[in-house]
Amino acid sequence: MNSFEAFKDPALCRALLERLQKEADTPYRFMEVCGTHTVSIFQSGLRSLLPQTITHVTGPGCPVCVTHESEVACFLDLATRDDIVLATFGDLMRVPGPKGKNLKTAQADGARVEVVYSPVDALAVAAANPGRTTIFLGVGFETTAPAVAATIRLAREQNLKNFRVLSFHKLVPPALAALVADPDINIDAFILPGHVSAIIGAAPYGFLAEKHGLPAVVTGFEPLDILSALLEITAMRASGRPAVVNAYTRVVAHDGNPVARAVMDEVFIPVDALWRGLGVLPGSGLDIREEFADFDALRLPGVSLPDVPPLAGCRCGEVLKGKRAPNECPLFDKACTPATPVGPCMVSTEGGCAAYHKYRLEL
Amino acid sequence: MDKVLLDYGSGGRASHRFVADLFFKYLGNDILARMDDAAVLSLTGPVAMSTDSFVVDPIFFPGGDIGSLAVHGTVNDVAMMGARPLYLTCGFILEEGLPMDDLAKIVASMGQAARDAGVRIVAGDTKVVPRGAADKIFINTTGVGEIMVDPAPSGHRAAVGDVVIVSGSMGDHGLAILSTREGLSFEAPVVSDSASLAGIVGKLLAAVPGVHVLRDPTRGGLATTLNEIAGQSDVGIELTQADIPIHPAVAGGCAVLGLDPLYLANEGKFLCIVPEAKAQAALATITADPLGAGAKVIGRVVSDHPGKVALVTPLGGKRLLGMLEGEQLPRIC
Numbered sequence: 001m002n003s004f005e006a007f008k009d010p011a012l013c014r015a016l017l018e019r020l021q022k023e024a025d026t027p028y029r030f031m032e033v034c035g036t037h038t039v040s041i042f043q044s045g046l047r048s049l050l051p052q053t054i055t056h057v058t059g060p061g062c063p064v065c066v067t068h069e070s071e072v073a074c075f076l077d078l079a080t081r082d083d084i085v086l087a088t089f090g091d092l093m094r095v096p097g098p099k100g101k102n103l104k105t106a107q108a109d110g111a112r113v114e115v116v117y118s119p120v121d122a123l124a125v126a127a128a129n130p131g132r133t134t135i136f137l138g139v140g141f142e143t144t145a146p147a148v149a150a151t152i153r154l155a156r157e158q159n160l161k162n163f164r165v166l167s168f169h170k171l172v173p174p175a176l177a178a179l180v181a182d183p184d185i186n187i188d189a190f191i192l193p194g195h196v197s198a199i200i201g202a203a204p205y206g207f208l209a210e211k212h213g214l215p216a217v218v219t220g221f222e223p224l225d226i227l228s229a230l231l232e233i234t235a236m237r238a239s240g241r242p243a244v245v246n247a248y249t250r251v252v253a254h255d256g257n258p259v260a261r262a263v264m265d266e267v268f269i270p271v272d273a274l275w276r277g278l279g280v281l282p283g284s285g286l287d288i289r290e291e292f293a294d295f296d297a298l299r300l301p302g303v304s305l306p307d308v309p310p311l312a313g314c315r316c317g318e319v320l321k322g323k324r325a326p327n328e329c330p331l332f333d334k335a336c337t338p339a340t341p342v343g344p345c346m347v348s349t350e351g352g353c354a355a356y357h358k359y360r361l362e363l
Numbered sequence: 364m365d366k367v368l369l370d371y372g373s374g375g376r377a378s379h380r381f382v383a384d385l386f387f388k389y390l391g392n393d394i395l396a397r398m399d400d401a402a403v404l405s406l407t408g409p410v411a412m413s414t415d416s417f418v419v420d421p422i423f424f425p426g427g428d429i430g431s432l433a434v435h436g437t438v439n440d441v442a443m444m445g446a447r448p449l450y451l452t453c454g455f456i457l458e459e460g461l462p463m464d465d466l467a468k469i470v471a472s473m474g475q476a477a478r479d480a481g482v483r484i485v486a487g488d489t490k491v492v493p494r495g496a497a498d499k500i501f502i503n504t505t506g507v508g509e510i511m512v513d514p515a516p517s518g519h520r521a522a523v524g525d526v527v528i529v530s531g532s533m534g535d536h537g538l539a540i541l542s543t544r545e546g547l548s549f550e551a552p553v554v555s556d557s558a559s560l561a562g563i564v565g566k567l568l569a570a571v572p573g574v575h576v577l578r579d580p581t582r583g584g585l586a587t588t589l590n591e592i593a594g595q596s597d598v599g600i601e602l603t604q605a606d607i608p609i610h611p612a613v614a615g616g617c618a619v620l621g622l623d624p625l626y627l628a629n630e631g632k633f634l635c636i637v638p639e640a641k642a643q644a645a646l647a648t649i650t651a652d653p654l655g656a657g658a659k660v661i662g663r664v665v666s667d668h669p670g671k672v673a674l675v676t677p678l679g680g681k682r683l684l685g686m687l688e689g690e691q692l693p694r695i696c
């Protein structure tokens with residue numbers, strides 16, 4: 001068994017589940033803030049095994065789901081332009097924009113869209129398309145932002161003139177701050193994202209415990225990681241001493257990854273950003289700094305964030321805030337299915353609605 | 364003669380030479396050699412027929428190529444109806460400029476695959492389209508075979524209490540294609556399982572009467588195939604995740620790419636659903652064949668949640684294993 005399989009070890013998991021069963025006597029609702037956690041909790045079957053006292057609420061942790069409808073409209077507009085090649089991670093291909101269009105249908109209409117596995121691959125797309133501008137769709141959290149920043153720096157080193165990034169990056173701590181400031185929010189504890197924290201460390205989440213008295217644990221994605229985090233939360237609630245704990249020390253250093261943060265700071269600057277369902281959150285997005293303006297797709301002529309009314313009936317905002325379970329959205333599995341998604345939460349691989357649709361047996 | 368030219372599809376002398384030099388050389392048999400407008404076949408009893416078009420990219424991949432795949436794919440579909448595949452037709456759509464060497468390799472590989480599967484290619488067609496109008500080569504094959512058992516296995520016959528067996532590891536073909544296409548390499552090489560299942564299925568049907576369902580989980584993988592069967596038979600299916608064989612290299616590659624091997628295509632594996640009393644005999648027959656060496660019982664047919672497939676995870680949790688929507692795409696983080 002290699003070290004990663006050890007974190008899936010069913011026997012150990014069952015032992016932890018039994019402990020949790022015994023120790024979790026005061027009920028609590030926990031939210032995870034990372035789509036990979038959402039998927040892991042469902043996919044491993046963990047959700048069906050949690051003690052009755054513990055309620056799992058999916059949160060705003062999928063970068064695709066929090067991309068604002070105006071941002072989606074913006075890149076779909078770009079897709080219609082002859083002078084542009086879009087390079088994107090696969091996740092964005094099926095995200096519905098206004099009138100139900102998405103990058104897949106745009107591609108069928110002749111748009112040039114290339115799915116890449118790393119932002120650096122987009123430089124090769126640019127090199128292969130000299131007559132056009134290649135735009136990489138920078139959608140993601142702190143996890144992907146450093147790699148995109150490094151790609152922009154590399155593009156400058158290579159003196160690439162036809163490469164730009166549409167930076168719709170979002171930052172997790174400001175979103176959490178907005179979430180917990182909401183008086184209607186009904187969350188007792190958080191599971192914090194492993195990948196994001198590998199970059200920023202655990203310190204930026206301190207306010208959850210200090211200001212709001214909420215226990216929170218940075219943890220990995222295997223069932224054992226998640227179970228250990230739940231036990232930790234249970235213990236903190238019993239002792240009445242909430243804290244932000246880093247339980248993922250095999251990957252997350254207390255201060256995160258300074259090299260990654262440095263390149264992110266060099267290329268990006270925090271700005272207020274639009275979040276789907278949450279509105280404008282101060283300091284929660286990343287724009288490209290003036291020094292790298294030549295690589296900023298938002299500064300291309302004719303590029304703007306169009307005004308798009310929120311999708312009628314879609315409860316993405318409430319789902320992302322954990323106020324409503326996906327199946328409590330009136331459109332869930334009726335008008336909104338993976339084949340006919342109304343909101344991105346239904347098509348993104350890490351979306352809460354998609355997870356409910358895909359993994360919940362009792363539906 | 365190093366590239367396919369538009370002339371070769373003209374129907375004139377150039378196409379005759381092209382067909383004679385290449386296709387007859389590798390695929391020839393007495394029926395094809397008659398060169399009449401249609402093949403004359405002798406078949407008795409009920410016949411199974413299936414057609415499929417192959418547009419795979421890349422056309423050469425670890426473990427096979429589009430030619431052998433075009434034979435295996437259709438032969439296997441016919442075999443899954445409990446039939447002995449006997450005859451195939453093949454239609455080629457060739458892009459002008461395709462290297463002749465590549466085409467020769469593909470046709471030779473088809474000929475070999477057909478001989479191995481015990482089928483004869485008895486009719487064919489070739490069209491050449493201008494550069495850009497097709498991607499190198501597309502092949503359509505249609506196959507027919509005589510059904511050997513009555514009642515024939517069918518997706519409608521899964522019954523509560525039956526056992527689900529797969530003949531080996533899942534997802535090999537899908538990941539081999541994807542990793543070649545994207546230029547990804549993993550620690551261990553991933554090789555397609557493309558193979559004819561006619562032989563092994565023939566042995567199974569002879570040794571174990573009363574097989575309820577036979578299916579090859581091609582596109583959409585095991586998960587999609589079982590969902591189809593659950594729907595057709597209006598039964599629930601429950602799988603034990605830990606029992607589903609997956610090659611470690613495939614599991615590793617899927618973990619990196621964020622893909623689920625249960626949704627990846629297989630081209631040399633089948634699943635069968637048999638009454639529980641026959642499960643051991645079926646498993647013994649399948650594992651005795653090299654193509655079924657990795658066979659396992661992976662689950663059973665249940666009366667709960669009709670139309671749905673449930674997966675019991677290694678933790679003991681139970682969750683839905685739904686149908687694939689669209690194609691699987693690698694994830695963002």
Ligand code: SF4
Pocket residue numbers: 313314315316317319326329330331332333336341342343344345346353
């Ligand atoms: S079910 Fe569809 S419409 Fe409802 S919140 Fe989810 S994505 Fe939006």
